[in-house]
Amino acid sequence: MTNKYGPTRNDLKFRLGFSLVGLALVGAALAFRGLPTGPGGWEAIGLGTAFFGGTLIWTLRKLIRRDHS
Secondary structure, eight states, X not given: OOOTTSOOHHHHHHHHHHHHHXXXXXXXXXXXXXXXXXXXXHHHHHXXXXXXXXXXXXXXXXXXXXXXX
C-alpha cells in the first residue's frame, strides 16, 4: 500500500544513510573520547543514540513494508 502523503523512497534512503552516519559518529565519539564521566555526557550519548537509532528503525520498517509514495 502506498502512502500518498508520506516520504518517497529516495527520502527514506537519505534518512537511512543519515541515521547510519549519525550512529557511526556517536560510536566514533565514544571511541575517541572514551566513556563519559558525567551525566551530561551520558545524556548526549543517550539522546544521539535514541534519535539516530529510532530514525533507523522507523526508516527500515517503512522500506521493508514498502510504505512510501
